[in-house]
Amino acid sequence: SLAWNTMLTAYAQGGDMLSATILLQKMPHRDLVSSNIIIQAFASNGCLDESTSVFLTMPQKNVITWNTMITVYAQRGDTQKAKILFDRMPQWDILSSNAMIQVLAHAGRITESKIIFESMPETNVATWTCVISANAGVGNLEEMWRLFSLVEQKDIVCWNALVGGLVTAMQTFKAKEALDRMPSWNVVAWNTVMSAYARDGYLTDAKRMFLSMPFRDHLAWCVLLTGYGECGELLNSIQAFNRMPLHDVVSWNVMISVYALNGCLVQAKSIFDRILEHNLSSCTTMMVAFSVNGHVSCAREVFENMPWKDQRSWTALIAVLARNGHMQDAINAFQAMNLEGISPDEITFIAILSGCSHAGKIIGAREHFLLIQSDFGIDPI
């Protein structure tokens, strides 16, 4: 079955799910590893439901099985499902805990991630890097520094997390100092500081850094595009875009939002139509651009065509409907979101509540306000 599994892996990695499925049925003995391969393959081809059903019918599972499912949910931003799986796992390895810490931290659930961190029998640099970023994300800078000083083998990624944390905390100068103290650098380090310059409006510094980088990746270009776009320098943004060696989804997405930000809906849409592989960001950006101009049905069409939807895209839809006076549709969308198992967050509720206030429905708003506390455990105040 080793040979069969190797074949299976080959098909799966080539994205040929049809052949993989056929092979699986022909196999004399499917084992744990075969199922793991299939789960992973379905997931990376966007078929999460298939992954889940294989997972549920597996007679035995190992750590790899569980880790695969956790990472899949994590990548989809479904923190809740990831956490449920994590809690059900019979045992954890470093990878599972790290993945979980990172996801929880990303969702702002720092307390839970701390609990996991403190109960880990063994950690590695990645673990520490996760908690460093987590603390930076919620503004615990002293804790971030403390943790950083405790890391024994600081590698580039760990240093980058520190620099990124300082950038998040709006301490651009300290970030630059940390950058200068790093033993070695990579593109991520430079991009991080560059994005801070751009964010703060220091376009000259951003550009200088861009030019002085020994290597550039496509993200460096994207940071520059974004910087120009946010400072209203549409022409520079377009020019930089045209100079890029190649265009990937992110750079297209940046341009959509730059155009939308500067009121050019038509150009935004034409870029959107030229993208071969839309992702969630492209669609959500486009929806919002439509919404600002009141094109509710166009926004809705983009939404319906999305391969899958996450919390942000659902929230965007709800906001689009609420803002344009379609309160009943917004509430329906909210219920549909819950049925899909995607949990709302405080931003979703603000979207609903502000919609109610525009429509003058105090009673409706009150109902949702109460729901926030009882059903979703979010404190509205």
Add this chain to the structure above:
RNA sequence: GAUCUCGCUACGGUUGGC
């Protein structure tokens, strides 16, 4: 021996302030 290979940078959601 085959399967997860987890950490850092970029683009998307709500309201309000100057």
